[in-house]
Amino acid sequence: MGHPPGNTLTAEQRNDALLLWHYQQMRHTLRPCTVAIGLGTHDLGVAAEAANLYLRGFAPRIVFTGGPNTSRPDAFPRGEATHFAEHAVALGVPESAILRELNARNTGENITFSRDLLTDAGVQVRSVLLVSTPYMERRAYATCRKVWPAVGIVCASARTDLHKYLEAVGDHRLVINSMVGDVQRVIQYPKRGFAEPQPVPEEVRDALQRLITAGFDQRLVA
The missing domain is CATH 3.40.50.620 (HUPs)
Incomplete structure (x- = not known):
């Protein structure tokens, strides 16, 4: 069964998506919670x-x-x-x-x-x-x-890598559009009072902008 149209990504797009993927993961140590x-x-x-x-x-x-x-x-x-x-x-x-x-x-x-x-x-x-x-x-x-x-x-979250996750979901553009939208919200939402500010490295900001320029802009907020 084939993948949906648009699942072909360039090497740069995969690398940029990987930067966003790793940035979002907090790497907390699990402990019992309420x-x-x-x-x-x-x-x-x-x-x-x-x-x-x-x-x-x-x-x-x-x-x-x-x-x-x-x-x-x-x-x-x-x-x-x-x-x-x-x-x-x-x-x-x-x-x-x-x-x-x-x-x-x-x-x-x-x-x-x-x-x-x-x-x-x-x-x-x-x-x-x-x-x-x-x-x-x-x-x-x-x-x-x-x-x-x-x-x-x-x-x-589930312990998996980006490649396996993309293959499991099947729709690569859906995932990367969602990733782009989530990182943009990390940057924008503190200004709107919706979230606490987070440090955002320049390499993450640059990767985000390249993906937006490449057309992964379906989940952006105005």
Whole structure:
């Protein structure tokens, strides 16, 4: 079965994507947290990693958060959180350990609505295990630091490399467009009050601009 059109990348584009990929990963040491939050996205791998961490004892409960997915709506017709929760249950997580947040449409809402859901459920949260795609860890961290500063944060994602991830998802342009959009948000969102500032090396900024110039601009914010 062939890849979607547009999956051919130049060597420079792959190298630039790799810079963004490594920049986003926080490389936190895993430790037990009050709750894991699986952030909605186009990739069921987030649900699989959240389930893996639950089964290894890193969190006693999981919140899956996310409404409709705009990138792959056909893949998640009932919303991200619903499909993620079902996938985790299929992997061995008991339904009783899962909370579903069905309305969030962006990362700020993912975290804010999850916080409110946990408060309503009477869960006193001291620390959160933020589970995201590998190329979104830093943005998730910066957002959580802004909207939920009282909790300790551990970022986690599936341990894989960029090549394997691109092949697993299949749509290379979707992934790199998403990566570009996430790094741009790391830079832009602190100015809008949506996230805590993060250091951004010049080589990352340069790689970001080259990818935008090359046409990977589908997920940019104005």
